[in-house]
Amino acid sequence: MRRLLALVWLLQALHVGLAHAAQPLLELVVSQPYLEMHSGPGRGYPVVYVVGRDETLTVLYSRTDWYKVRAPRGTEGWVRRADLSLTKTDSGEPAPIPPYPEFSAHRWEIGAGYGVYNRQNLVSAYGDFGLTDSLDIEAVVQQAMGTLDNRVIGSIGLRHTFVPEWKWFSPTAGLGTAYQHIQDKVPPAPLESSNQMAYVSLGARGFITRRFMWRADWRHYVVFNNLNVNEELEEWKVDLAVFF
Amino acid sequence: MESRLSGILLVAVLLSGCSWFHRGDKKPTPVAVEEPQAEPSIIEPQVTRREVKTPKIKAKDFEVGAYFGALSIEDFGTNPVYGARAAYHVTEDFFLEGFLARSKAGQSSLENVFPDITVLSNSGRHFTYYDLDVGYNVLPGEVFLGRGRAFNSALYVTFGMGDVKFADQDQFALNFGLGYRVLITDWLAMHVDVRDHVFESSLFGVDKNVNNVEATLSLTTFF
Numbered sequence: 474m475r476r477l478l479a480l481v482w483l484l485q486a487l488h489v490g491l492a493h494a495a496q497p498l499l500e501l502v503v504s505q506p507y508l509e510m511h512s513g514p515g516r517g518y519p520v521v522y523v524v525g526r527d528e529t530l531t532v533l534y535s536r537t538d539w540y541k542v543r544a545p546r547g548t549e550g551w552v553r554r555a556d557l558s559l560t561k562t563d564s565g566e567p568a569p570i571p572p573y574p575e576f577s578a579h580r581w582e583i584g585a586g587y588g589v590y591n592r593q594n595l596v597s598a599y600g601d602f603g604l605t606d607s608l609d610i611e612a613v614v615q616q617a618m619g620t621l622d623n624r625v626i627g628s629i630g631l632r633h634t635f636v637p638e639w640k641w642f643s644p645t646a647g648l649g650t651a652y653q654h655i656q657d658k659v660p661p662a663p664l665e666s667s668n669q670m671a672y673v674s675l676g677a678r679g680f681i682t683r684r685f686m687w688r689a690d691w692r693h694y695v696v697f698n699n700l701n702v703n704e705e706l707e708e709w710k711v712d713l714a715v716f717f
Numbered sequence: 718m719e720s721r722l723s724g725i726l727l728v729a730v731l732l733s734g735c736s737w738f739h740r741g742d743k744k745p746t747p748v749a750v751e752e753p754q755a756e757p758s759i760i761e762p763q764v765t766r767r768e769v770k771t772p773k774i775k776a777k778d779f780e781v782g783a784y785f786g787a788l789s790i791e792d793f794g795t796n797p798v799y800g801a802r803a804a805y806h807v808t809e810d811f812f813l814e815g816f817l818a819r820s821k822a823g824q825s826s827l828e829n830v831f832p833d834i835t836v837l838s839n840s841g842r843h844f845t846y847y848d849l850d851v852g853y854n855v856l857p858g859e860v861f862l863g864r865g866r867a868f869n870s871a872l873y874v875t876f877g878m879g880d881v882k883f884a885d886q887d888q889f890a891l892n893f894g895l896g897y898r899v900l901i902t903d904w905l906a907m908h909v910d911v912r913d914h915v916f917e918s919s920l921f922g923v924d925k926n927v928n929n930v931e932a933t934l935s936l937t938t939f940f
Contacts, residue, residue, distance in 0.1 A: 499772045513869040513900075515809040515857045534775040536939065537809045541903065562771070569771050585813070585849040587878055594889035596878055598849065616880055616887070623887040658886050684807050713851065715807055 499532040501542075501560040501568050508560070510550025514539035522548045530560065540570075574717055576680045577637045578606055581717040584688060588710025590626070593619030597710050606637045611647070615710075622663065626653045628672065640680045647674040651694065670694045670706075688712040777904065780804040782937025784818070784908070790844055790883070791927040792920070793822035798844075798931055809854070814875065816848040822883070827921075836920065841884045844929075846914060848892050850877030860899055869900045881916050881929075890916035908935035 503524050510522040514536045524530060524544050530552075531543040538554040558570040574580075582601035589595055597615035604610055609632045617624040630649015637643060651670040655663050676690035689711045696704035781803045788798035800818025807813060822842040828834055856872040875894040880887050894912030901907060914929040 497772045499774055512859065512867070513857065515854070515871075517857045518859070518869065532774050534777045536777050537806050539809065540774065570774075596849065596880060596889065618880060618887050618889040656887070685811070713813075715805065715813065 499569070500563060501530050501532060501557070502563055503528050503530065504561045505556075505559050508552060508556055510542065510544065510548070510552055511539075512550060514541070514551045516553075518551065522550050529563070532557070573683065576640055576686065576716065579603065579716040582609075582611075582686065582688075582714045583717075584686075584712040584714025586688070586710050586712030588615075588690075588708060590615070590617040590624070590708040590710075591619070591706045593617040593624070595708065595710055597712065599712065599714075601632070601714075607634045608632070609634070611649075619658075621657065621659050623656045623658060624653050625656075626651055626670075628652070628670075630672065630674075632674070632676075634678065642677055642679045645674075645676045645678055645690075647676070647690075648672065649674075653696070664700075665698055668696045668698055668704075670696050684715045684717070686714050686716050688714055777939045778806045780806065780812075780906065780937045780939050782906075782908075782935050784910070784933040784935035786910075786931055786933030788818075788820045788844065788929060788931040790820065790822045790929050791918075792825045792827075793842075794824065796820050796823055796844075798933065800933070802935060802937065804852070804937075809857075812852045812854075812873075814848075814850045814852050814877075816846070816850065816879070818846055820844040837884055844881065844883045846879055846881040846890065848877045848879035848890075848914075850875040850892065850894070852896075869903075871898045872896070873898065875912070881914055883918075884920055888916040888918065890914045904939045906935075906937045906939070908937065909933070910935065 503526055506526055508524045508530070509520045510524065511518040512521045522544060528545050530545075533541040533543060533549070535541070535554075539551045540554065540557050541549060542552050542557070543549050554570060558568055560568045562568060580603045582603075583599070584601075585596075585598040587595065588597055595615055595617045597613060599611055599613040601609050601611040611630055611632050613626075613628045615626045615628075617626065628649055628651035630647050630651075632645055632647035634643050634645045649672055651672055652667065653670060654667045656666075657663055672692045672694045674690050674692040676688065678686060678688045680686055690709065692708045694706040694708065696706060698704055781801070783799075783801050785797065785799050787795050789795045798818050798820035800816055802814060802816045804812050804814035820843075822837065822844055825836050828836055852873050852875040854871040854873045858870055858872075859867045860870045861867050873896050875896065876892070878889065878891050881890040882888075892912050892914045894910055896908050896910040896912075898906050898908045910931075910933045912931055912933075914931070915926055916929075917924055918927045919925075
């Protein structure tokens with residue numbers, strides 16, 4: 474137990490040392506009558522310390538909507554974002570607490586979801602970067618697990634949001650290129666174990682709360698194979714995502 | 718002679734008169750202002766321009782770690798499992814988490830009773846899964862160790878889906894979990910988790926949902 478504690482202390486010293494070596498910390502002055510510090514980053518954790526007006530806080534780091542701060546006498550605790558944004562810098566300007574990203578103008582999305590691909594269960598994960606407010610480039614990696622085969626599909630494409638200002642529901646359309654790799658479960662083996670594909674998609678996206686958003690997509694794939702007729706596949710999926 | 722002299726004078730007067738009228742049109746010759754070079758200025762400016770650079774606040778919303786424990790593979794006994802996990806804490810309540818782990822199934826009861834029967838090949842006994850989960854902190858709180866120490870903790874539930882590769886086949890699997898997180902420091906946490914991976918299997922001839930419950934202990938770090 475003592476050895477474990479010593480190890481924890483050593484790791485902590487290393488961690489703190491590295492953190493301090495990196496860059497100076499932000500200092501803020503309390504301008505409201507008092508500021509409450511909680512024992513943990515959550516509304517349920519008790520208030521353990523109160524900082525008075527005109528006292529200076531050092532902001533160490535943040536976790537979700539909470540900021541870990543150090544009071545003048547060295548006591549550390551967690552302050553909620555709304556409270557910390559009322560403080561000022563030493564030159565009297567408002568505290569530089571970044572606001573929530575605006576949903577209609579966000580740049581990055583990362584999400585995952587469930588869907589059905591060619592009548593197979595589909596697990597999907599995606600990353601999306603907004604070139605403009607309405608045009609995005611997205612990369613999707615997904616796995617479709619069926620009774621006959623297992624497929625891994627990767628795709629990259631463009632996605633247009635028709636009215637990005639519509640917060641809760643906004644239709645989208647997209648097109649792109651994809652690649653699928655097939656591992657058969659039951660013989661006979663497929664004629665080709667991998668295919669190049671192209672897709673068109675129709676979908677929608679919307680805001681949920683804070684940094685959460687949802688996305689739904691229907692895709693129609695054309696599979697380029699060596700047969701006379703190209704195979705066509707359908708997919709739909711629903712994603713839960715976080716935006717930045 | 719006289720008239721010639723007066724004529725010259727007249728021309729001279731006219732010319733000078735013309736030049737007098739045009740005196741205002743003269744372009745002002747640029748005057749070179751001579752700066753006192755050797756002379757020191759009286760007031761030395763004391764103010765140096767200050768570079769105001771606001772330090773950025775580092776966000777520590779990510780959590781990564783490793784875990785080990787026991788996985789009960791239905792029909793194949795309980796076996797050790799090792800894995801890695803990574804989470805992104807979106808709000809104080811919700812987080813998104815990914816898991817990747819591996820185990821190896823033992824002998825089924827059938828194989829124990831009839832040693833000549835082999836249900837799975839050696840490679841087929843590998844049980845590998847990944848999960849993409851949403852977690853919710855149900856009961857945040859504190860645990861107390863003795864009189865002077867308190868650690869932040871949270872009881873959370875997770876729900877997600879992923880893939881289980883067992884018997885050389887990939888299956889779509891849902892998972893449900895209950896976990897308990899204790900933060901030893903603000904950046905180091907210990908978890909105890911119980912999770913069930915449910916998927917459809919027809920390994921023994923009949924389609925059925927198999928439950929594979931695991932109990933694990935994790936060590937994670939926030940960054």
